[in-house]
Amino acid sequence: MAAEHTERDYARARERYAEMGVDTEAALAALAAIPVSFHCWQGDDVGGFEDTGAALGGGLAVTGNYPGKARTADELRRDADAALAIVPGTHRFSLHASYLEAGRPVERNDLRPEHFAGWADWACDRGLGLDFNPTYFAHPLAESGFTLAHADAGVRRFWVEHGIACRKVGASFGDRIGRACVTNFWVPDGYKDTPADRRTPRERLARSLDEVFADPIDPRLNCDAVESKLFGIGSESYVVGSHEFYLGYAIRHGKLLCLDAGHFHPTEGIADKISAVLMWLPELLLHVSRGLRWDSDHVVTLTDDLRAIAQEVVRGEYLGRVRFGLDYFDASINRVAAWVIGARCLLKALLAALIEPTALLRQLELAGDFTGRLAVSEELKTLPLGAVWDHYCHTKGVPVGRHWLDDVRRYEREVLANRT
Ligand SMILES: C[C@H](O)[C@H](O)[C@@H](O)C(=O)CO
Numbered sequence: 572m573a574a575e576h577t578e579r580d581y582a583r584a585r586e587r588y589a590e591m592g593v594d595t596e597a598a599l600a601a602l603a604a605i606p607v608s609f610h611c612w613q614g615d616d617v618g619g620f621e622d623t624g625a626a627l628g629g630g631l632a633v634t635g636n637y638p639g640k641a642r643t644a645d646e647l648r649r650d651a652d653a654a655l656a657i658v659p660g661t662h663r664f665s666l667h668a669s670y671l672e673a674g675r676p677v678e679r680n681d682l683r684p685e686h687f688a689g690w691a692d693w694a695c696d697r698g699l700g701l702d703f704n705p706t707y708f709a710h711p712l713a714e715s716g717f718t719l720a721h722a723d724a725g726v727r728r729f730w731v732e733h734g735i736a737c738r739k740v741g742a743s744f745g746d747r748i749g750r751a752c753v754t755n756f757w758v759p760d761g762y763k764d765t766p767a768d769r770r771t772p773r774e775r776l777a778r779s780l781d782e783v784f785a786d787p788i789d790p791r792l793n794c795d796a797v798e799s800k801l802f803g804i805g806s807e808s809y810v811v812g813s814h815e816f817y818l819g820y821a822i823r824h825g826k827l828l829c830l831d832a833g834h835f836h837p838t839e840g841i842a843d844k845i846s847a848v849l850m851w852l853p854e855l856l857l858h859v860s861r862g863l864r865w866d867s868d869h870v871v872t873l874t875d876d877l878r879a880i881a882q883e884v885v886r887g888e889y890l891g892r893v894r895f896g897l898d899y900f901d902a903s904i905n906r907v908a909a910w911v912i913g914a915r916c917l918l919k920a921l922l923a924a925l926i927e928p929t930a931l932l933r934q935l936e937l938a939g940d941f942t943g944r945l946a947v948s949e950e951l952k953t954l955p956l957g958a959v960w961d962h963y964c965h966t967k968g969v970p971v972g973r974h975w976l977d978d979v980r981r982y983e984r985e986v987l988a989n990r991t
């Protein structure tokens with residue numbers, strides 16, 4: 572769309588929102604300050620660069636075989652650059668421990684910051700924040716489906732050492748970049764069928780986590796998060812690190828809780844949990860994902876669920892206490908486009924929440940006018956959000972509307988197509 576049309580449409584939209592007391596300029600300034608953490612694993616189907624040949628495991632599954640997958644860290648960084656260039660704002664990048672660049676095999680309990688120096692240089696050059704994730708899958712010592720809650724003390728010790736090493740890598744990112752890294756702990760541990768003992772593995776997991784977190788780290792460098800899950804492939808009956816387990820652990824030990832939108836019962840959203848959990852915890856990490864019938868990790872789209880998450884964060888004035896990370900992996904479509912679609916949808920959902928006349932809705936609610944609350948909520952859905960979003964993209968120098976796809980198609984022709 573021609574720039575003058577974008578700006579003409581925005582001028583009209585701005586007036587319509589102003590009539591309801593909404594300052595779209597203030598909303599856009601707030602949106603520009605929200606970083607989204609792009610997940611490295613969308614770029615290569617959670618493959619990583621250890622080259623051990625180990626199966627993904629951990630109950631994770633990536634389907635599809637779209638050509639052009641990144642095969643090296645350089646390729647992955649280039650792909651991420653291509654995606655970040657067409658998403659407005661300044662963002663973060665979330666690395667898994669298996670994305671190291673060591674040039675030789677390094678055991679997971681022996682990881683050190685220098686193995687991630689290429690990533691830190693890249694992030695520094697671009698002003699990106701970095702987040703980190705220990706990798707508790709795709710490894711011979713995770714094949715049983717148990718890691719930090721394993722019954723064998725030696726296996727548990729190995730994974731504890733992995734966690735300790737990862738927190739140090741996280742802290743090195745925070746130090747180098749000047750913004751704290753969030754190191755998020757997710758372990759797959761669980762049983763396919765009904766366990767005889769649900770208690771002991773949970774006690775082992777708690778003990779292992781205590782050992783991982785025993786050394787305090789300056790929160791200006793690294794903050795730890797713990798991520799729950801209801802079930803996975805092969806852990807349908809029991810996951811040791813359930814929601815209740817980690818909610819309690821996070822509250823008692825001052826950790827961030829990570830709520831993954833795909834980690835609950837299929838009809839259970841995470842939006843309602845945000846204000847409840849933030850009663851007791853200072854901060855939350857959200858893994859923005861889209862489960863379809865199960866934790867299928869579909870690319871995030873502008874669903875009611877996503878809009879509800881953004882509304883809850885904005886309405887509750889939690890923007891300073893909630894971090895957003897993308898978490899999905901789709902190998903059936905262009906992987907760069909998958910990043911862009913999810914990130915742009917999340918930002919659109921946040922913008923929709925930021926330009927909502929919340930005061931008006933609250934007034935109706937307080938007056939007991941639930942008819943009015945419902946009627947106005949529905950009318951708001953067709954206000955010109957798109958015109959405000961297009962203006963935002965235009966002012967941030969990224970393509971407006973569907974034209975970002977032209978850039979991705981060009982990148983596919985010029986770069987991805989050559990990866991045979
Ligand atoms: C690859 C990640 O660690 C993973 O997606 C995790 O965050 C998760 O959600 C596992 O289901």
Ligand SMILES: [Mn+2]
Binds near residue numbers: 757798831858898
């Ligand atoms: Mn997740």
